[in-house]
Amino acid sequence: MTTHDPEVAISPDADSSLARARTAGWAYAEGFVPEDEVLLRARERAAELGCHAVLPGAGALLRVLAASLAARAVVEVGTGTGVAALWLLRGMPADGVLTTIDAELEHLRAAKRAFAEEGLAPSRTRAIPGRPRDVLPRLTDGAYDMVLVGADPHAYPDHVTEALRLLRPGGVLAVDGALHGGRVADPARRDEVTTLVRELGRSLRADERVVPALVPAGDGLLLAVRR
Known part of the structure; x- marks a missing residue:
């Protein structure tokens, strides 16, 4: 079967009206599931602290994924102020536990404030301070339904390697x-x-251990299901 490199094969659309329609479609999709006051306050704290927050369209998709998996054990790399964590927890079952990791204590404090505003029981989250590269190796192989990697693109390759180890089949x-x-x-x-x-x-696309996809929700979600 012949394959091609989409980064090379796809060029900008010359039709400006189609380009505008695509932009409008993306904006519509981003607002399709509105954020409530708890999420908006968490997002405002992220802006104040200058830390990353997943965009609404990506957050809504993360919630759908967590719900479809009935994910009871989830790891998040890069807590920020808890925006992505709230989306994930809203998709997880009531007994699901989110393990979230961030090196910045100020971020974790802001996230815990968001969790309290959400009315979450303390047992629903496990917030671990520390560098992900130090924390992730301590987590159990094959014990997690879902892993979200965010925050620091420079560390993505190492974090993804650890994430694949942590994921169960499926x-x-x-x-x-x-x-x-x-x-x-x-x-x-x-x-x-x-x-x-x-x-x-490209590496995930070539990795026979996973089934990958790239979805243009938010600023892009690279997804992979562990075989």
């Missing part, structure tokens, strides 16, 4: 920011982060 890996502001789809972009994220997608 578990889902999600990498946020997989389009990196649209740069990944532009073959002329060769900066360090764009190249790294692009290569990560």
